[in-house]
Amino acid sequence: MADVTNAGRNGSRRGWASLLLVAGIALAGCSTSTDMVGDFSRIDTAQGSQENIASLTAVIQRTPDDPEAYNIRGAAYGRAGQYREALKDFNQAITLDPRSYRAYANRALIHRYVGDNTQALADYNQAIALNPNYDSAYVGRGELYRLAGRSTEAFQDFERAIQLDTTDPRAFHRRGLLYQASGQHQFAIEDFAKAISLAPNQPYGYNGRGLSYLALGDDENAFTDFNTAIRLDDSIAESWANQALVYERRGEMDKASRSYSRALQLDPNYGPAREGIGRTGRASA
Numbered sequence: 001m002a003d004v005t006n007a008g009r010n011g012s013r014r015g016w017a018s019l020l021l022v023a024g025i026a027l028a029g030c031s032t033s034t035d036m037v038g039d040f041s042r043i044d045t046a047q048g049s050q051e052n053i054a055s056l057t058a059v060i061q062r063t064p065d066d067p068e069a070y071n072i073r074g075a076a077y078g079r080a081g082q083y084r085e086a087l088k089d090f091n092q093a094i095t096l097d098p099r100s101y102r103a104y105a106n107r108a109l110i111h112r113y114v115g116d117n118t119q120a121l122a123d124y125n126q127a128i129a130l131n132p133n134y135d136s137a138y139v140g141r142g143e144l145y146r147l148a149g150r151s152t153e154a155f156q157d158f159e160r161a162i163q164l165d166t167t168d169p170r171a172f173h174r175r176g177l178l179y180q181a182s183g184q185h186q187f188a189i190e191d192f193a194k195a196i197s198l199a200p201n202q203p204y205g206y207n208g209r210g211l212s213y214l215a216l217g218d219d220e221n222a223f224t225d226f227n228t229a230i231r232l233d234d235s236i237a238e239s240w241a242n243q244a245l246v247y248e249r250r251g252e253m254d255k256a257s258r259s260y261s262r263a264l265q266l267d268p269n270y271g272p273a274r275e276g277i278g279r280t281g282r283a284s285a
């Protein structure tokens with residue numbers, strides 16, 4: 001297993017590209033989720049309810065030349081899944097203030113959600129050009145790179161956000177995923193723990209850390225983390241499949257089958273659960 005020296009972890013992590021093993025970890029096909037915290041929680045505190053949108057619309061009617069008013073309402077539209085309306089508002093915010101790096105980063109997120117990754121990347125680049133210290137833009141661009149398989153660039157962006165003292169748990173969670181994929185599980189565990197400390201009520205950090213514990217043979221801590229993930233949100237198929245994996249390793253096949261079956265009830269297309277059912281000999285409910 002490749003390692004990173006302490007000096008490398010505190011500095012630029014030279015040689016990262018040679019350390020990253022894209023193949024990932026072999027844990028019965030289980031993998032950590034790609035999403036941990038709603039991205040719009042990093043944009044604005046407004047919720048995407050119709051009441052809030054109506055209230056924000058009233059603000060815009062009173063101050064139609066205020067770019068931040070459009071930026072905030074765009075975030076609310078984004079939370080509500082009204083991406084077309086969100087794009088209109090971010091476009092207007094940028095028209096009124098071409099140096100609004102937040103509006104560029106917010107619009108990039110919408111472009112990513114609708115599948116326009118080229119424009120998303122351009123907007124993240126512009127946000128960073130306008131404000132090289134904007135941590136959220138590095139986190140967003142890093143996730144874009146990670147999902148595109150550009151792992152070295154993703155790592156560099158998450159690293160930069162962390163160097164900027166970000167409090168965004170996604171930076172640590174996503175860097176943890178990259179460490180995990182390279183087999184550097186102790187570093188991954190540290191990053192997942194930091195993500196958990198920043199977002200203790202989100203299950204994804206626990207699932208990620210649990211898988212790295214499993215890779216290191218620490219089944220008890222892994223089991224605790226997977227159970228915590230289920231307690232926090234019992235609607236995530238991955239958490240149940242991860243729990244089942246521990247049962248399976250213990251030889252408790254009936255319990256494993258029940259957990260795999262629950263995972264398939266939540267997501268009939270979840271491959272690790274379907275494979276687990278095949279190994280433990282119980283048809284899904």
